[in-house]
Amino acid sequence: MSKFFYYFKRIMAILAVIVVAFLLQTSVFNHLELASVVPNLLVLLTAFAGFMNGRMEGMFVGFTAGFIADLYFSEWFGMFALIYLVIGFLNGSFRTAFFGDDIKLPLLYVAVSDLVYGIIIYLCLYMPREQYEFVYYFFNVMMPEAVYTLLITLIFYLPLIRLNQWIHKTEPRSTRSFG
Amino acid sequence: MRRNRRHIDSRYILFFLVTVSVIFLFLSYASNFSGGIVSDVASYIFVPMQKGISYVSDRINESAEERKTNAELIQENKDLKNQVEELRNDLSKVQLEQNELDNLRNLYGLSQTYSDYDMTGARVIARGSSNWFSTFTIDKGSNDGIEVGMNVLADGGLCGIVTKTGKNYSIVRSIIDDTSNVSTEIAETGSDCIVSGSLKDMTEGNYISLTNLEDADNKVVQGNTVVTSNISDKYLPGILIGYVSSLSEDSNHLTKSGTVTPVVDFKHLSEVLVIMQLKETGE
Numbered sequence: 410m411s412k413f414f415y416y417f418k419r420i421m422a423i424l425a426v427i428v429v430a431f432l433l434q435t436s437v438f439n440h441l442e443l444a445s446v447v448p449n450l451l452v453l454l455t456a457f458a459g460f461m462n463g464r465m466e467g468m469f470v471g472f473t474a475g476f477i478a479d480l481y482f483s484e485w486f487g488m489f490a491l492i493y494l495v496i497g498f499l500n501g502s503f504r505t506a507f508f509g510d511d512i513k514l515p516l517l518y519v520a521v522s523d524l525v526y527g528i529i530i531y532l533c534l535y536m537p538r539e540q541y542e543f544v545y546y547f548f549n550v551m552m553p554e555a556v557y558t559l560l561i562t563l564i565f566y567l568p569l570i571r572l573n574q575w576i577h578k579t580e581p582r583s584t585r586s587f588g
Numbered sequence: 589m590r591r592n593r594r595h596i597d598s599r600y601i602l603f604f605l606v607t608v609s610v611i612f613l614f615l616s617y618a619s620n621f622s623g624g625i626v627s628d629v630a631s632y633i634f635v636p637m638q639k640g641i642s643y644v645s646d647r648i649n650e651s652a653e654e655r656k657t658n659a660e661l662i663q664e665n666k667d668l669k670n671q672v673e674e675l676r677n678d679l680s681k682v683q684l685e686q687n688e689l690d691n692l693r694n695l696y697g698l699s700q701t702y703s704d705y706d707m708t709g710a711r712v713i714a715r716g717s718s719n720w721f722s723t724f725t726i727d728k729g730s731n732d733g734i735e736v737g738m739n740v741l742a743d744g745g746l747c748g749i750v751t752k753t754g755k756n757y758s759i760v761r762s763i764i765d766d767t768s769n770v771s772t773e774i775a776e777t778g779s780d781c782i783v784s785g786s787l788k789d790m791t792e793g794n795y796i797s798l799t800n801l802e803d804a805d806n807k808v809v810q811g812n813t814v815v816t817s818n819i820s821d822k823y824l825p826g827i828l829i830g831y832v833s834s835l836s837e838d839s840n841h842l843t844k845s846g847t848v849t850p851v852v853d854f855k856h857l858s859e860v861l862v863i864m865q866l867k868e869t870g871e
Contacts, residue, residue: 428633428634432634432637434717435714435716435717435725436637436641436645436713436715437645439715440645446719447715449717449719463598464598464602465597465601468598468605472605472609475609478717479612479622479623480622480623480630481714481716481717481725481759482716482717482718482723484767485613485616485617486612486613486615486616487608487611487612487613487615487616489717490605491606491609494609495606498598530718530720534720535720535766538766538767540766540788545788546788549788549791550719550787550791554719
């Protein structure tokens with residue numbers, strides 16, 4: 410079978426995972442609110458795609474997830490796509506340090522990614538409207554969100570690693586380094 | 589060599605996608621672009637699934653209700669019967685007053701209160717994807733006659749405003765969103781003020797903040813009613829928002845600010861009413 414078939418299959422699988430994550434994020438997790446925050450599955454997924462499979466896939470997942478979020482919930486269309494794209498790229502740059510059997514490093518990446526996401530949103534959409542209490546927002550919105558996202562990462566870590574292995578297992582060696 | 593080449597590739601792609609996003613941002617700034625045909629296509633994938641999920645989660649909440657014991661149900665039934673009795677008494681009084689009010693209104697030539705507006709019910713099927721903003725999706729859109737700018741009510745009070753419509757869904761920005769501002773007045777005294785959503789007040793104690801209240805005679809007290817005002821260009825007049833819960837004088841000694849407890853329970857929204865009429869601003 411041709412290489413393109415495998416790429417197609419992989420892209421379809423990734424799109425399906427993004428759609429599921431988006432639905433969980435918007436329709437399920439709002440019932441599971443803790444300390445008035447919900448976890449950020451889209452950052453989690455983007456970070457995972459980045460440090461497991463490299464920059465290209467990180468950017469692809471980030472841009473797509475952000476684009477979908479933009480379609481529904483953006484004041485400025487393109488904003489979330491840009492933020493998630495950068496997060497995917499940065500995580501992809503740390504791919505070399507990632508080994509599947511160590512969970513500490515992925516947790517660190519996800520936490521830092523979520524904080525970066527929060528800080529960008531604050532700088533772009535809160536500070537220009539004269540909301541200068543960064544410390545307040547840091548400890549009441551960004552930190553709780555990052556901690557909650559970490560908890561969710563513990564649950565989704567193995568399934569996502571397995572899923573990644575399954576997607577890659579059926580592919581010939583030559584297509585594995587997609588990025 | 590190969591590895592090097594790939595790294596350069598991914599930077600080109602990054603540059604390309606950043607450019608695409610910036611073009612989107614520019615388009616949305618210049619012409620209110622928000623996805624166009626793509627968002628219609630996407631809504632045919634997402635909206636049915638979101639409807640399904642919200643249906644299932646409502647059923648789960650209902651089955652939690654079913655687990656109540658008999659004794660609890662009997663007690664609840666008793667309480668409710670008492671309440672019905674009280675409400676019936678109240679209702680007959682109110683009906684008399686309503687007739688009188690209608691007559692007087694007719695005499696004055698005032699015809700509409702907001703209970704007379706044409707409304708349609710809708711179900712909340714999804715929430716915004718970030719903790720920073722308070723928006724939600726409802727399951728009715730332009731096919732059902734919903735337009736951008738229509739006011740949305742829940743629990744008998746103002747809940748938000750439609751900011752985007754698709755064919756089968758609409759996005760509502762609630763009044764607790766940090767970017768929301770509503771021109772309001774205190775029903776008891778008629779003094780104008782502004783109610784703005786605040787993420788900070790909402791996290792601290794489920795409040796919305798109230799600013800620019802002109803109250804030189806100190807007439808406004810805690811518990812006064814806050815309603816939308818006539819001068820608002822987006823919100824219909826006289827819609828209940830909540831009750832004043834605290835007030836303090838600003839440093840300029842001219843205006844006051846404080847907090848408002850909203851009547852709407854924003855954490856547990858499942859059904860809302862959309863007023864099918866836009867505010868006429870005479871432009």
